Every structure is written in structure tokens, then in C-alpha cells.
Amino acid sequence: MTAALAAPSPTGGAKTRINDFSIQVATVNGSGSQTANTVLLRAIFQMGVFVSGKNLFPSNIAGLPTWFTIRASAQGYVARKVSNEMLILMNPETAKEDIAKADPGALVIYDEPLQLDKLRSDLAYTPVPFQKLVTASCPEPKLHKLVKNMIYVGVAARLLGIDMEEVKKAIAKQLKGKAKAVELNQTACMAGYDWAMENLEDQDHIKVVRDNKTQGLIIIDGNEACALGALFAGVTVVGWYPITPASSLVETFIEYAEEYRKDPKTGKSTVAIVQMEDELASAGVVLSAGWAGARSMTSTAGPGISLMSEFIGLGYYVEAPGVFFNVARTGPSTGLPTRTQQSDVELCAKCSHGDTLHVNLYPGTMEECFQFSYDAFDLAEKFQTPIFVVTDLDLGMQNWASKPFAYPAKPYDRGKVLNQQQLADMKDWGRYKDVDGDGICYRSLPGTPGGKGAYLTRGSGHNAYAQYSEKPEDYLEVMGRLKRKYETAKAFVPGPVFRNQGSDKGVLAFGSSDPAVIEAQDVLLAQGLKTDYLRLRALPFTAEVDAYVKEKKVVYVVEQNRDGQMANLFRETYPEHATKFKSVLHYDGHAIDAKSIVDQITAFEQK
Amino acid sequence: MTTATPSAPVPAAPTNKLGFTKQDYVGSKSTLCAGCGHDAITAQIINAAFESSIEGHRVTKYSGIGCSSKTPAYFMNQGWGFNSVHGRMPSIATGASLANRTLINIGVSGDGDSMSIGMGQFVHAVRRNIPMIYIIEDNGVYGLTKGQFSATADKGSHLKSGAVNDFPPIDPCTLAIELGCGFVARCFSGNPKQLNAILKAAFAYQGTVVLDVISPCVTFNNHDASTRSYKHVKDHDFPLHDLGFIQYSEVEDVEIPAGQTEIVTFPDGSKVAIKAIHEGYEPTDRFGAMKAIHESMAKGEFLTGLLYINPTQPPLPEMLNLVDEPLATLGEDLLKPSPAELDKIMQALM
Known part of the structure; x- marks a missing residue:
């Protein structure tokens, strides 16, 4: 057996990154690697370490390359991190390219026959004889392909210092207690771990150390x-x-x-x-x-x-x-x-x-x-x-x-629906009559007995009584009321969430950009730039959004598309403030990362 | 000085079992062209619903876009209606019929709405056996856009302008039989008696009824070179049988003549009595029906009547094993899992 070693990293002497690193696993789609990767992620999570996973997969059932990134972060950052401290390379198709893109000093676990260690001298290589290990540990040849991935989980667990009991628990959880599959995978994982114990020296580049950050959390x-x-x-x-x-x-x-x-x-x-x-x-x-x-x-x-x-x-x-x-x-x-x-x-x-x-x-x-x-x-x-x-x-x-979800105790709001009695009592009911002035009318449901409330719904022009109409005044009444109804919604949609550092410079984002923005905000602050972050949670824009837009000198609108679509909505809604909105964009298909945001905002600031 | 002549007492309008008069089943005034076949169909929907004592508030009417799709406004104002978008009536009927399985669903479409833009929704609604009467008011042209050919136009038929249709027609009836529909009928809007009997049977049927009604367009497709003109259809209409429909509640009181009459019984006990005119046509024989229809079409004839019947197939709400009461009105107590159940779900994710 080759004496594989986890050599001290060429950047040796650097401080060990405890619970603060990214691992990228390159595999072939359809090889069962998703299970192995989720087990690795769960095991770190069970160690009490904040962790997030990103599966970068192809539009394909089997055969094309796929990458899975696991990020552990003691500070709780969960956005995609572009640099990786550990690579696990299982896919011959992409291995050379993955090596070429690797960050200097990265630990590289790879399938031994790929012979990658000559490609670059600034990486720390760990060749693993996966085929030999899987042949020895799994009695069923047709399952080798699937189980092979579990071996790298064992090897990584050893190198990172993850408790194997947590790995075994994660396997049982992931495979929902299917006894035979659990045993097969645990055995393979253990084979990887044991091999690494016997053949690899310890490394001090990145480590998982038990923490308590994930207690009571769900994945x-x-x-x-x-x-x-x-x-x-x-x-x-x-x-x-x-x-x-x-x-x-x-x-x-x-x-x-x-x-x-x-x-x-x-x-x-x-x-x-x-x-x-x-x-x-x-x-x-x-x-x-x-x-x-x-x-x-x-x-x-x-x-x-x-x-x-x-x-x-x-x-x-x-x-x-x-x-x-x-x-x-x-x-x-x-x-x-x-x-x-x-x-x-x-x-x-x-x-x-x-x-x-x-x-x-x-x-x-x-x-x-x-x-x-x-x-x-x-x-x-x-x-x-x-x-x-x-x-x-x-x-x-x-x-x-x-965090586990809070029980939604609020009773359902079924809206303005009239029952048989209400219909009978109501004089001059019209399906599209704005009785309350909020743009929301009273409706009846098909099947309501009593002979009242029936109407014909139509996508063509209609008046307040749901009758066919092409009259300009009827059309304007309906369209005006629909606009009013939209205005009413402002008071009922979720308002924004703020993360303010006390600044007249705004950062505005929504949806999945949130973790990257939070991280970017901290990085910018460390560089001396304070920002007030508004996370938008709904359309139409609420009163708090109005106030924020008016108050800020500049608003960096962070979004994951080419054309700055949200910024466009803002410019349209607040034309008098149109020049305030600067687009910070990320749209290559990968999840947005903090660095992209920091770089773009810094560039704007230096202008 | 003139003396008022005593007026004759106005006879009370006859009522049905629910105590409604026929007037209770009418809708708004039609805005279609005078003499349009569609209005004749509307009249028979009103008659059949009145005679079958249909509860008006349970009736829901659906349509897409086109002349035919305007007609739900012209019958049964007691029921709700949904005039939707072009070719999408079947999905509208699907959603509403699932939301409330006690509704009586009538979809009115046209040959353009169903056989071109809406073909996908037509075939899938039939496949799923949506509980609805699906009426295709079939005139071979797009009326509302002024007379372009539709996909049911016969090959070689002419437009008023002289344009000739080069493409073979799609037949909704054989297609519906192919798709597994359990109630397929064709009528001519000029034969009210036949249409009335079929509509009454259709009201009693549980799943999808496909009813293709040849309904000449008096404005754009009623000329001599048309194969959908009144005259042409009347001359080529071959009724298959005399139909009688006996509602389940009347089965005891009606004497069904012995002999040449075939009886088909619905799950609710209603019966259709079929007395053959066309020798050898067997409406319960799926493949035989297909063969006979194709042969008649090849001769340029319209076989009309109950083309195929198999009343045993479960409709969609039954296939989905839905609760008996309308989903629309289920209470929060039945729909929202408890805090303990959320806790159990959360535990499993830890």
C-alpha cells in the first residue's frame, strides 16, 4: 500500500482553521455521492458546528460531473465561500481542472489511480486506494460504485477529527434506518476511517472541534x-x-x-x-x-x-x-x-x-x-x-x-366569503362592489344554496355586478379598484428586516442573498465601511421601505440576475430617488458569495 | 263607456319536482346570431335541467373562448359560471370539481376551443374522467373571429370566401372513445328530441360526458359548399336509435317496453332505454362503435345518438379517494396538524 501522507501544507505554520473551512467534493452524478456528502455535512452539524451545503449538480440523471461544497463556520456564515480548504476528487473527468482551480495549500484527497500529485506542488495530496478498500469492505460488487463514496467520508472524518459515532448516527439518519443499507455504508465508512488511521499522518490545517452551535437546530x-x-x-x-x-x-x-x-x-x-x-x-x-x-x-x-x-x-x-x-x-x-x-x-x-x-x-x-x-x-x-x-x-x-419552526397558531383568514344567510340578508350585492373601500369585494362560492349569490366570472370586461361590460367607466372602476386593493396589501405583507450599522449607505437584498450580504456587511465594516442592510420580504413595498429609500444616500441593490430587476422596480416606484440605486449583481448560476458583494461595493465606493 | 273584458285566468306555469318552473332555468338573453345552432342547444340544456329537476345552485358552468363559450351566460342563472381563457375550460372544470365534489359541472366549448388550442386539456380531462358534461358546439369554423376553418372542418370543405380545407378533420367522438370516455354522444342541434334525451342521461352520469353537437354556423358556414350547413347536416344525419331516459326516482313507475329495447343502468339506478333504428349498432361495444363511426364518416354521414356508453368508471374525486364533503368548506380543525405533530416533524429533522 502506498504510504499516503497528509503532508504539512506548503503554507505550513499557518494557524489551524478550527470549524472554519470549506470542503469541495467532486463526483459523478448518479453515483450516490449525495448520500455520502449529506452524511459528512450532518456529522459536522452533529459535532455542534454551524454548517451549510451546496450541491452543484448537472441537468442529468447519471454520468455528468457534480460538485458538493460543505462550509463549516464558527461565526455562523452559511453563504457559499469561493475558496476551499479541502478537495475530495472522485471524478476522473474533472480532476485535472479541479486541481488547476484549487486554492494554494488545499488538502486534496483523491482516487489513487488518478495520479494527481505531480500536477501542482503547492497542494497537500492524499491518494486513497478506494477500489481496494471497497472490494475488501463490501461483499456485493454491484454496490461498490454506491458505497465507494462512503469511504471518503471515513477518510475525511479521520483527517478532520470528526467523531465516528456521529458519522454512524448520520448514516442511520440519512438512510432512515434501513438496516441493511445502514450496515453496508457504516462498514465502508469505517474501512476508510481505519485505513486513514493506519496510513495517514494527522494534519493541522483544518479541524472540526466539538462545539454547541447547532443544538436543537434542524437541517x-x-x-x-x-x-x-x-x-x-x-x-x-x-x-x-x-x-x-x-x-x-x-x-x-x-x-x-x-x-x-x-x-x-x-x-x-x-x-x-x-x-x-x-x-x-x-x-x-x-x-x-x-x-x-x-x-x-x-x-x-x-x-x-x-x-x-x-x-x-x-x-x-x-x-x-x-x-x-x-x-x-x-x-x-x-x-x-x-x-x-x-x-x-x-x-x-x-x-x-x-x-x-x-x-x-x-x-x-x-x-x-x-x-x-x-x-x-x-x-x-x-x-x-x-x-x-x-x-x-x-x-x-x-x-x-x-431553528425549528414555530407553530403557526394564527387561525386561517378565509377572507370575505358570504354564506347563504349573509347573501340572503345582503341588499344589492355585487361581486365586484367595493363596499369597504379597501378594494376587496365580497365573494360567494359556487354551490351555496338559497338562490342568491350566483354570478358568471369572466375574463372579459365586467362591471361591479360581474356583468359583461365594455363601458370605459366600468373598466376604469375595476382597474382602479384593483390598484387600490394592491395598495391595501402593503399593510398585510411582511415588512423588511434590518441589520443596521448606523450608516446613510444602504444595502438592499432579498431571498437567498441574505447570508452573503450579512457576511459582506461584516467584511466591509472591518474595512471601515458601515452599511444599513434592508432585507426586502415582499411586494408591494411597505411604508418602512419607503422611509428607508428616502433616508439613504445610496442603496446598493444586491440581486442574482443580469439586469438588476429589483433595482428596476425600485427606480420605477421611486423615480425621484432613481439615481440612488446601484446594482450589485451575481448571476453565473452559482449561489452568490460575500466576496462578490464586497468587491463590487468597494469599487462603487472608490469611484 | 267601455267595460273591461274579464281576462282569462293565467294558467300557472308547470313546476318540476323541486317546485321550479322552466323560467327558473333560463339565463340572460343570447347575443349570438339569430338562428345560431348554439341557441338551440342552450334551449335543450334548459329543458333537460328543468325536466330532470336539477338543483340550480349546484350547477357550475365553464367555458373557454369563442361563440360557444358565451352560452353559459344564457342558461341557468341560478348556477355559477366561469368563462375562462381559450382552450382551457377543462382545467377550470377540474379544479372546481375537485374543490367541491357536490357541484354539477357543465362545460361548453367549441370545435376551435377544444380541438385546436385546447386539445391537450380536452384529452387529459377525458383521461381523468372529470365529473362534467363536456359539450362541444361543433360548426367547423371559428365564428367569433369571422369564419376561419377549425380542426373539425371536413377535408375539401369550402369557406364562404372559396378557400378549401386541405386537412383531415379531427373527430372528438372517436377520440373520446379512444381515450376511455364512458359516455360519448353526437347530436345535431336541429334534432331537439334526441339532444334532450341525451342531456338528461348526461345529467345522471358520474364521469366525463363528451357530447359533440353539430351546430351549424348560420353566418359563416351555412352555404351550399359547406359540409356543416343546416341542409347538409340534416340530409346526412343518421340517428342510431330512439332514446328514453328514466331517472332513478322514476324507475319504478315507468314501463320499459320489451323486445328491441336495450337498457343501460347507471350506478344511481337511472336507466337509458335504447331502441335501435340503425341495425346492428351496439353502443356498449367500444371497438364496434369506433368501426361503425369511422365507416359512416367515410361516407360523409353523421351517426348521431349515444355512440358509446359504459357507466361503471369512477370519476376523478372517487379515484383520489376524497372526503365526501366539499374540500372548499373543510374546517381548520381537519386541515391543520397539531402542535404535537409539528414537533414530531421537527424532531425528525434534527
Whole structure:
């Protein structure tokens, strides 16, 4: 056996990075590496260390390269970090390129036959005979490919100083207690660990040391958090169509619905879930179910929203409720389907032809994914309109540590729905009459007995009594009221979150940019630049947003798209302040990182 | 001095079992062209609903875009209606019928709305057996945009302008049978008796009813060179049978003649009595029906009547094993998991 060694790093003598490093694992898609990587992430998390994971995967089932990055951070930073202190290279296709891109001093664990150690002299190499180890530890040759990845978990655990008991626990958790699979994987992992104990010297470059930062926290992805929000919000009709990265939202919901949405008396289902023929039909189901009184939703990504646009305009104009989750990905067109972006901001803000304005929610944390999804159903029924919950692949599909979710105790707000008695008592009811002056009218549900309240919903011009009308005054009345209704929403959508350092310079961001902005703000402060950070959480802009815009001398709008779409919305909404907004952009498909933000803001400041 | 002539007492309008008069089933005034076949269909929907004592408030009417799609405004004002977007009526019916499974769903579409832009939604609604009467008011042209060919226009048929259709027609009925629809019928808007019997049977049916009604467009497709003109359709209409529909509540009181009459019984006990005119046509024989329809189409004829019937297939809410009460009105107590359940979910994620 080759005497592999973890040589002291060429940058030797540098302080050991305790609980503060990134590991990048390069594998082949479909090789089961996701399980191994999640186990490694969980094991570090169980050691009490704040950790985040990013899976950079191809649009492919098996065979193309995939990278997984794990970041441990004692300070609690969870944004993507561009530099990596450890590389685990399992993919022959990308190994040379990965080496070329490596940061000086990185520890490189690689599959021995790849013979990478001659490529650069400023890296610390650890060749591992994976094939030999897997052959010896796994009796079933057809499982070698899958189990092989578990060996690098063992090797990494040894080098990083992770307690093997935590690794074993993480395996059991990840494989949901399937006894045979758990044993097989634990054995392989142990083989890697034992081999490393015997053959590798210890290293002092990066280490995991037990801490207490993660006690009581959960690990979850945003799609699951949104699915749980919808579950607790009592969604009753789901029409959907598969699309990356949104499918797992509904798929996870289906799993939870199996357990939590059966009538205990009859065993029958209290939710209808139908995989439709396309996104158009999904939108039709959502809006008509909402119109008929159900709490309804769909989950899709940008291409799906494009297809749903006509229906969403109908929903806006006829005032039918429904919740539309957009787990955004990199566009335009098919774009990069497995990469993240925030490039559907303007699409969702004004989805459909004609004049339309939609309420959008931008969760930025896992707790908000849960809570905003819950709230979206109230807002949809309260405002009788399509509501967008806009996340992205980074929030939706990556693993995040989070506080456990608080129980949403607030009772459902089913909005202004008239029952049989109320309809009978009401004089001169009109479906689109603004009785309360808030732009929100009273509706009736199909099937209500008593002979009152029936009306014909139409996407064509209508008056306050839902009658067909092409009269300019009727059209203006409806469109004016819809605008008023949107204004009313300002008081009911979640307001912004501030992180102020006492400055007249603003940083404004939303959604998944949050962790990178927080980190960037700290770096900028250390460099002497104070900023006040506003994290936007909804459209329309609330009064607090108005005040912030007026008060700041400059507002750096951080977003993950090319055209500065959110900045455009701000310039349009606050034309008198238009020159204040400076775009800080990151849109290459990777999640945004702190350094990109720091560099761009610093460049603006030096101008 | 004139004396008032005593007026004759106005006879009370007849009422149905629910105590409603026919007037209770009407809608707003039609704005379609005078003589439009669609208005004849509307009249029979009103008659059939009245005669079947349909509860008006449970009726929900759906449509897409086009002349046909305007008609839900013209019948049953007691029911709710949803005039949606072009070709998407089926998904509207799907969502609402899932939200409230007690609704009686009527979708009205046209040949353009269903066989071109809405083909995808048509086939999938049929596949899923949405509980609805899906009426296609079929005239072979786009009326509302002034007379372009639709996908049901016969190959070689002419527009008023002289343009000739080069493409073969799509037949909604054989397509529906192919897709597994359990109630497929074709009627001619000029044969109210047949349409009335079929609509009454359709009201009693649980799943998707596909009802293709040849309904000539008097403005754009009623000329001599059209295969969808009144005259042409009347001359080529071959009714398959005399139909009688007996609602479940009346089954005891009605004597069904023995002999040539075939009886099809619905799950609720209602019966359709089918007395054959066209020798050898068997509406419960799926493949036989397809063959006969194709043969008649090749001869340029319209076989009308109950083309195929199989009343045993479960509709979508049943396939999804939904609770009996409307999902729309389920309470928070049944929908929202408890704090203990959230805690259990959170524990599993730690």
C-alpha cells in the first residue's frame, strides 16, 4: 500500500482553521455521492458546528460531473465561500481542472489511480486506494460504485477529527434506518476511517472541534419548508407539473399529506393532488379551485410561470385566489435548469399581459419559507388574487440549518366569503362592489344554496355586478379598484428586516442573498465601511421601505440576475430617488458569495 | 263607456319536482346570431335541467373562448359560471370539481376551443374522467373571429370566401372513445328530441360526458359548399336509435317496453332505454362503435345518438379517494396538524 501522507501544507505554520473551512467534493452524478456528502455535512452539524451545503449538480440523471461544497463556520456564515480548504476528487473527468482551480495549500484527497500529485506542488495530496478498500469492505460488487463514496467520508472524518459515532448516527439518519443499507455504508465508512488511521499522518490545517452551535437546530431545504407551510395552511387542491428545481416541493408535500391529511374517521383524503398535463392546466386548476373556495397551490419555476402567465392575468382580473410557488432557476429559456438565480423578479411582479400587479413574498430563511407559505394562503383568500412565493434553487434545494419552526397558531383568514344567510340578508350585492373601500369585494362560492349569490366570472370586461361590460367607466372602476386593493396589501405583507450599522449607505437584498450580504456587511465594516442592510420580504413595498429609500444616500441593490430587476422596480416606484440605486449583481448560476458583494461595493465606493 | 273584458285566468306555469318552473332555468338573453345552432342547444340544456329537476345552485358552468363559450351566460342563472381563457375550460372544470365534489359541472366549448388550442386539456380531462358534461358546439369554423376553418372542418370543405380545407378533420367522438370516455354522444342541434334525451342521461352520469353537437354556423358556414350547413347536416344525419331516459326516482313507475329495447343502468339506478333504428349498432361495444363511426364518416354521414356508453368508471374525486364533503368548506380543525405533530416533524429533522 502506498504510504499516503497528509503532508504539512506548503503554507505550513499557518494557524489551524478550527470549524472554519470549506470542503469541495467532486463526483459523478448518479453515483450516490449525495448520500455520502449529506452524511459528512450532518456529522459536522452533529459535532455542534454551524454548517451549510451546496450541491452543484448537472441537468442529468447519471454520468455528468457534480460538485458538493460543505462550509463549516464558527461565526455562523452559511453563504457559499469561493475558496476551499479541502478537495475530495472522485471524478476522473474533472480532476485535472479541479486541481488547476484549487486554492494554494488545499488538502486534496483523491482516487489513487488518478495520479494527481505531480500536477501542482503547492497542494497537500492524499491518494486513497478506494477500489481496494471497497472490494475488501463490501461483499456485493454491484454496490461498490454506491458505497465507494462512503469511504471518503471515513477518510475525511479521520483527517478532520470528526467523531465516528456521529458519522454512524448520520448514516442511520440519512438512510432512515434501513438496516441493511445502514450496515453496508457504516462498514465502508469505517474501512476508510481505519485505513486513514493506519496510513495517514494527522494534519493541522483544518479541524472540526466539538462545539454547541447547532443544538436543537434542524437541517432542511426550502422546498420541504414550503411544503410544510402549505400543509399547515390547509391547502386542499394542488395542481402541478414536474420541473427542476420545484418538483420536490410538491413531492415532499405528497409524503406529508399521506400521513397528515387523511380524515381520521374515514381514512379519505382531505387534499386533491393532481399532476396535470402541463403548467397551463396546473394554473387553471389552482385558480378554479380557489374560485370554488378551496385553498389551492402549484409549484413551478420560471418556464412554468411563463406558461401560466395568461391564467395568472385571468386570476388577477377575475379575482380568484391561488398560491404560486416559483422556485427560480437560471434563465432565460431552458437556461441552466439546475443552477440558481433571482431572475424572475419582474416576471412575477407583473405576470401576464395588460396592467397587472401581484403580491410577492420573498422568504430568505427556512423559517420564512415555512411561515410565508402559511401566510400566502391567507393573503390569497384575503385579497382574492394569485400570490407568488418566490424562492430559488439555492433556498429550495440546498440544505440549511434552521431553528425549528414555530407553530403557526394564527387561525386561517378565509377572507370575505358570504354564506347563504349573509347573501340572503345582503341588499344589492355585487361581486365586484367595493363596499369597504379597501378594494376587496365580497365573494360567494359556487354551490351555496338559497338562490342568491350566483354570478358568471369572466375574463372579459365586467362591471361591479360581474356583468359583461365594455363601458370605459366600468373598466376604469375595476382597474382602479384593483390598484387600490394592491395598495391595501402593503399593510398585510411582511415588512423588511434590518441589520443596521448606523450608516446613510444602504444595502438592499432579498431571498437567498441574505447570508452573503450579512457576511459582506461584516467584511466591509472591518474595512471601515458601515452599511444599513434592508432585507426586502415582499411586494408591494411597505411604508418602512419607503422611509428607508428616502433616508439613504445610496442603496446598493444586491440581486442574482443580469439586469438588476429589483433595482428596476425600485427606480420605477421611486423615480425621484432613481439615481440612488446601484446594482450589485451575481448571476453565473452559482449561489452568490460575500466576496462578490464586497468587491463590487468597494469599487462603487472608490469611484 | 267601455267595460273591461274579464281576462282569462293565467294558467300557472308547470313546476318540476323541486317546485321550479322552466323560467327558473333560463339565463340572460343570447347575443349570438339569430338562428345560431348554439341557441338551440342552450334551449335543450334548459329543458333537460328543468325536466330532470336539477338543483340550480349546484350547477357550475365553464367555458373557454369563442361563440360557444358565451352560452353559459344564457342558461341557468341560478348556477355559477366561469368563462375562462381559450382552450382551457377543462382545467377550470377540474379544479372546481375537485374543490367541491357536490357541484354539477357543465362545460361548453367549441370545435376551435377544444380541438385546436385546447386539445391537450380536452384529452387529459377525458383521461381523468372529470365529473362534467363536456359539450362541444361543433360548426367547423371559428365564428367569433369571422369564419376561419377549425380542426373539425371536413377535408375539401369550402369557406364562404372559396378557400378549401386541405386537412383531415379531427373527430372528438372517436377520440373520446379512444381515450376511455364512458359516455360519448353526437347530436345535431336541429334534432331537439334526441339532444334532450341525451342531456338528461348526461345529467345522471358520474364521469366525463363528451357530447359533440353539430351546430351549424348560420353566418359563416351555412352555404351550399359547406359540409356543416343546416341542409347538409340534416340530409346526412343518421340517428342510431330512439332514446328514453328514466331517472332513478322514476324507475319504478315507468314501463320499459320489451323486445328491441336495450337498457343501460347507471350506478344511481337511472336507466337509458335504447331502441335501435340503425341495425346492428351496439353502443356498449367500444371497438364496434369506433368501426361503425369511422365507416359512416367515410361516407360523409353523421351517426348521431349515444355512440358509446359504459357507466361503471369512477370519476376523478372517487379515484383520489376524497372526503365526501366539499374540500372548499373543510374546517381548520381537519386541515391543520397539531402542535404535537409539528414537533414530531421537527424532531425528525434534527
